[in-house]
Amino acid sequence: MKIRSAILRSDGVSQPYAHSKPIHIEEIELDPPQAGEVLIKIKAASLCHSDLSVINGSRPRPLPMALGHEASGIVEEVGEGVVNFKKGDKVICVFVPSCGHCVPCAEGRPALCEPGAKANGDGTLIGGGVRLHTGKEQIGHHVGVSAFSEFAVVSQNSLVKVDEDLPFEKLALFGCAVITGVGAVVNTAKVQLGSTVAVVGLGGIGLSALLGAIAAGAREVIAIDINEKKLQQAKEFGATAVFNSKDSDVVEQVRNYTGGGVEYAFETAGVVPAMDVAYAITKRGGVTTTTGLPHPEAKFAFPQVTLTAEEKTIKGSYVGSCVPLRDIPNYITMMKSGKLPVDRLLSNIITLDEINEGFDLLATGDNSRIIIKMGD
Numbered sequence: 001m002k003i004r005s006a007i008l009r010s011d012g013v014s015q016p017y018a019h020s021k022p023i024h025i026e027e028i029e030l031d032p033p034q035a036g037e038v039l040i041k042i043k044a045a046s047l048c049h050s051d052l053s054v055i056n057g058s059r060p061r062p063l064p065m066a067l068g069h070e071a072s073g074i075v076e077e078v079g080e081g082v083v084n085f086k087k088g089d090k091v092i093c094v095f096v097p098s099c100g101h102c103v104p105c106a107e108g109r110p111a112l113c114e115p116g117a118k119a120n121g122d123g124t125l126i127g128g129g130v131r132l133h134t135g136k137e138q139i140g141h142h143v144g145v146s147a148f149s150e151f152a153v154v155s156q157n158s159l160v161k162v163d164e165d166l167p168f169e170k171l172a173l174f175g176c177a178v179i180t181g182v183g184a185v186v187n188t189a190k191v192q193l194g195s196t197v198a199v200v201g202l203g204g205i206g207l208s209a210l211l212g213a214i215a216a217g218a219r220e221v222i223a224i225d226i227n228e229k230k231l232q233q234a235k236e237f238g239a240t241a242v243f244n245s246k247d248s249d250v251v252e253q254v255r256n257y258t259g260g261g262v263e264y265a266f267e268t269a270g271v272v273p274a275m276d277v278a279y280a281i282t283k284r285g286g287v288t289t290t291t292g293l294p295h296p297e298a299k300f301a302f303p304q305v306t307l308t309a310e311e312k313t314i315k316g317s318y319v320g321s322c323v324p325l326r327d328i329p330n331y332i333t334m335m336k337s338g339k340l341p342v343d344r345l346l347s348n349i350i351t352l353d354e355i356n357e358g359f360d361l362l363a364t365g366d367n368s369r370i371i372i373k374m375g376d
């Protein structure tokens with residue numbers, strides 16, 4: 001079938017994107033779902049920093065590629081052998097497909113699925129190959145989803161079915177920002193009731209981590225960013241203190257305020273200076289967790305002795321170490337009861353044709369979640 005889709009053909013072009021227009025809305029061909037795959041009509045798709053990282057070249061991917069990965073939609077058609085989804089189901093896309101059979105999947109760590117990681121790196125579906133093309137030219141899938149499109153064919157292992165009667169733009173948030181941010185707090189770091197937490201970087205993932213830490217019962221939840229608007233938003237979300245990391249003595253300020261640092265620090269900006277701050281404000285015996293995706297050549301350095309003499313721990317958290325089938329429905333229920341108000345992340349709604357301007361808005365750092373609402 002013919003679909004309209006947002007295609008990136010070259011990365012690293014200059015901003016503003018409203019002028020350089022790195023993303024083209026093109027009419028391309030979408031093949032029918034193969035065995036184990038599902039055709040979905042995309043209803044809402046968020047602009048995430050990891051899309052921006054592909055556009056600006058800091059996360060190199062094979063091009064051309066159809067972008068977009070934080071999304072919700074409705075099942076239109078299922079391929080052979082698909083039994084858990086049917087036409088009309090509401091679904092949320094997950095950006096790491098999990099095969100269910102490799103060792104990490106068998107251990108209950110689907111975020112680390114090995115065939116899923118390989119397919120995502122190659123820009124293919126986990127079933128092999130691509131379903132997007134223009135004539136003979138193949139177009140890559142972004143992390144198995146490619147949601148800035150009218151329709152998408154994805155593996156059934158990239159979907160979680162939801163029964164909730166909620167707007168699609170709210171459901172979309174759960175596919176990346178919420179599971180990554182909240183999951184980092186509760187699954188990876190396992191923040192304890194009454195503990196002290198700091199979040200460095202207040203994008204969609206950082207604000208989700210902040211809300212997750214509050215929901216987990218941290219007594220102190222500190223927000224750190226370079227953007228004053230974000231710090232204000234963090235206060236409104238319930239941060240107990242905010243610090244601007246443009247201040248050269250931000251580490252000293254946080255260490256003084258907390259009496260030596262926090263038990264759990266989270267780096268969600270994906271840049272080394274943010275990781276430097278997060279590690280430096282982690283107190284003796286504490287845990288620094290990063291969800292960021294910096295350029296593959298970026299290196300984080302730290303005094304090795306602090307790992308031993310201060311018993312510090314550094315952890316990585318991919319997709320919030322989530323089990324999407326378990327966590328997405330749980331977090332949605334918590335949002336509905338007001339315990340995890342992640343729908344407050346939603347800041348702007350735009351159309352598919354406004355996507356380049358949307359990424360300019362995201363790059364300013366003023367907005368948390370900009371969502372493309374797809375037409376009916």
Ligand SMILES: [Zn+2]
Nearest residue numbers: 048050070176
């Ligand atoms: Zn994302």
Ligand SMILES: [Zn+2]
Nearest residue numbers: 099102105113
């Ligand atoms: Zn697997």
